[in-house]
Amino acid sequence: MASEVVDATAPKPRGGRFCTVCNERRAALKRPKTLDQICKECFYAVFEDEIHRVIVDNHLFKPGERIAIGASGGKDSTVLAYVLSELNIRHGYGLDLFLLSIDEGITGYRDDSLETVKRNEIQYGLPLKVVSYKELYGWTMDEIVKLIGLKNNCTFCGVFRRQALDRGAALLKVDKLVTGHNADDIAETVLLNILRGDIARLSRCTSITTGEDGPIPRCKPFKYTYEKEILRSWALNLLFTYAYFKRLDYFSTECIYSPNAYRGFAREFIKDLERIRPRAILDIIKSGEDFRISTSTKMPEQGNCERCGYISSQKWCKACVLLEGLNRGLPKLGIGRTRGLNNERNKDMKETNGTKALQSKQCGTLDF
């Protein structure tokens, strides 16, 4: 970002509070982490510098690495693509950046948001790769929803997206994949994993880099970046604010299959906490980071899916189980807890209506 030079001799603008950073321009928003009143120009500088510090302090990248940016066309990934390409040039990271999008096949949602990503490809000069559910799995989300309805659609979508991102990253031959998950997303996931008692996910969901033992590690440079910012007297989204001020081109419509998700309750709860105590988001992340699993706790052993070779703690990975259900006309096959599901696959096939439906529907974009 090109910083504006402040003329210290110029008369200060009348009315409103002054920016606590430059003390010259009028404050445009209040940062939730620090409660500092800050002007637009200093906001850009602080925002980008914080991301740079997170990248440097956590050794997220090495010079010469090929990095795929998971790009949905939404505000988080759009801002991530913009900031990362800016920082890469400004600080000489020496990275080869790519945009990687997943086309779930959701008419009226993903087709529109992909148009935004295609514009981002031109605006930021970053090569784009799109992989689709149809080409990878033979199904679009439109077809899946037609078959299963709106009950467990996000379970299919989330599982398929996770693999699709890895497969797209492998096609791009990248060293790492970065996603736009922000501090709010991570705090929500900590809370959800506590509520579900999912200690395996709880132990890794706060890591800034995951999958280091796998083929393509994933990083979250926005781990400490708040979603919300307060602009004057009303709350706006921090990334929205950044995207808004910077006039970044992003897509803001909700998925047409977005459920009244369990995650939504966690999100609301966190927003309530944030209203009372803005640091609550960072505190929840810290709680997740400090979480330790007793050495006597048996954790699932990671292996590879016998069918597709993808990483899995079961004989078949979750995507293959879900796909088997779809292809055999038994879409409830893989819904619910997977423990024992592989062993009891035949039983489940007979009792497709008896499987426990996973109530924790959530957008797979956030499933990490």
Ligand code: SF4
């Ligand atoms: Fe997929 Fe997210 Fe839409 Fe659910 S809300 S169907 S996970 S894009």
